[in-house]
Amino acid sequence: MLLGIQSGFIWRKKRLHRPHGDFASAAVTYDGKTVYYITDTELIPEFITRISPAIWTGHNIAFDIRQMRRFAEILSRKSVWDTMLVEQIRFRGYYDDFAMNDLLRRYCNLYQDKSLQKSFEKNDSLTQDQITYGALDVVSDWMIAQKQREQIDDDDLWIWQSIERPFMWLLLDIGGIKIDESRWMEIAAQKGDVAGAIFARCNEQYGINIRSVKQVKEFLTGKGIKVDGTSNKILPKYIDKHPIIKDILEYRKPAKSSSTYGAKWADENIEDDGLVYASWKQMGAVTGRMASANPCLQNIPVRTAGIVTGK
16 A cells, blocks of 8 residues: 655754654545544554555655654664655656655646645644645645656666665664864864964955955956956966965965854754754765755865764
């Protein structure tokens, strides 16, 4: 039996990849017509037990599993079908959009109004409109899963069953990444000092604020150097034209490291247990490479090598 699953939560903050918020409902459909739902967290363990024999389908079903694990034990299982991941396996590189509505339009020529999705951040209890929205979500995903299972070829099915499905469960269990916060802050301060010294020297030597795009462009124009912009992609083309360009680029490296990956980053992302929890996108690139967000751990500069210490 193919079973569409959807869970709803009333959110208190935006980091949806972290289990939080107040449970609103969990809903299922087995025929695409009738939807059953619960609103009591005490019913969740029995809910999970009753649906265990079925094939679970969901759009980014890892989200629902992660949230529901707060209330019931959900072990790794083979009877799972993630419509988002399956679609990415089939069409990444052909399509750019893999949201529920994109698939619903693609497979069923239908459109679902998703504007109510944000309402879950405001209400303290479910409204009738939200109940209807949740029911339509479950039915939509159930219909998409039926179409995908009819159309998927053997190669893509093998990728789902042998690679991406097991990897989904691995990511669900990855937990947080341990960071040495004191060392992190020490390096951020060092980079800040280096950037500050370069900035002060340039201010005295050239008489301009090298952080100001306007002043930099005016300075270069005055030296007979016309540039299309002052970004890090453009300025290296002119590095031999004047020493200030090399100085600007050398300033930006430690300045970026200190500001973007400094005290503010640590305050926003390192939680009380000393761990950083990112949202892992299983297929975040066209090539199928994974990615992370909120925060993006893959953009942490080389200067932090050795700081990530593991869980």
